Amino acid sequence: MTSPDSINLEHLNHDRFKSWSFSQNICTTCGICSSSCPVSGVEGFDPRKLVRMVRLGFQEQLVETRWPWICTMCGKCAYVCPMKIDIANIVRGIRSLRDRDQVPGILHKGIDAALKTGNNLALPKEDYLFILEDVAEEIAAEPGFEGFKAPVDKEGANILTTIHNKLVNTHTEDLKHWWKIFHVAKEDWTLVSENWEGTNWGYFTGDDTAMKTFIGRIVEHMEQLNISSLMCPE
Ligand code: SF4
Numbered sequence: 001m002t003s004p005d006s007i008n009l010e011h012l013n014h015d016r017f018k019s020w021s022f023s024q025n026i027c028t029t030c031g032i033c034s035s036s037c038p039v040s041g042v043e044g045f046d047p048r049k050l051v052r053m054v055r056l057g058f059q060e061q062l063v064e065t066r067w068p069w070i071c072t073m074c075g076k077c078a079y080v081c082p083m084k085i086d087i088a089n090i091v092r093g094i095r096s097l098r099d100r101d102q103v104p105g106i107l108h109k110g111i112d113a114a115l116k117t118g119n120n121l122a123l124p125k126e127d128y129l130f131i132l133e134d135v136a137e138e139i140a141a142e143p144g145f146e147g148f149k150a151p152v153d154k155e156g157a158n159i160l161t162t163i164h165n166k167l168v169n170t171h172t173e174d175l176k177h178w179w180k181i182f183h184v185a186k187e188d189w190t191l192v193s194e195n196w197e198g199t200n201w202g203y204f205t206g207d208d209t210a211m212k213t214f215i216g217r218i219v220e221h222m223e224q225l226n227i228s229s230l231m232c233p234e
């Protein structure tokens with residue numbers, strides 16, 4: 001990361017990000033974004049400085065630094081910014097400029113796996129279905145949930161719900177809360193058996209092509225199963 005002491009003025013290019021419509025040029029450098037940011041200070045990360053660097057056109061430094069990958073894209077900064085500057089989308093724009101094979105490991109691998117297998121973990125279909133059934137059986141063992149089953153590929157259901165990969169990996173307990181609410185509310189819902197990944201790392205890494213592919217799969221499920229409502233717990 002270029003420190004403020006070593007900025008080479010020849011690198012300044014105010015017009016470099018002119019086409020970006022995130023209002024970066026009207027930043028007042030008030031610093032409210034930095035005070036509200038949950039990761040401000042991590043490896044020197046500072047959203048106010050990041051916006052300033054975009055304003056000044058430091059493309060190479062921004063793309064090479066880890067800063068855009070430290071940001072969680074939570075959007076708190078934009079919420080508090082008096083100038084309504086969309087910092088999360090600025091971060092996404094910077095991420096999109098990185099060569100894809102330089103995208104931090106787990107994200108790059110996850111996108112690759114999702115494009116090939118339909119989920120970020122490359123979890124085989126039979127293992128995925130086994131986990132869903134296993135969780136459903138645990139729920140069915142609880143009083144009041146006798147006979148509970150997790151519906152898969154149910155045509156005409158009211159709601160399609162996607163799955164975040166961690167929910168079938170390390171956080172299966174979290175699935176139970178949603179499913180139990182559906183059951184008690186007598187909701188007509190379904191999961192899908194293929195291309196079930198609900199996390200869109202194409203979006204988070206600034207990869208528009210992958211992002212559209214993942215969204216397209218969800219749309220396809222809804223059209224094929226004739227479902228009009230989506231719950232995407234991501
Ligand atoms: S809160 Fe907005 S105006 Fe203030 S420093 Fe951050 S981006 Fe600039």
Ligand code: SF4
Nearest residue numbers: 037071072074075077
């Ligand atoms: S979007 Fe990024 S910069 Fe803004 S508050 Fe969240 S983590 Fe901080």
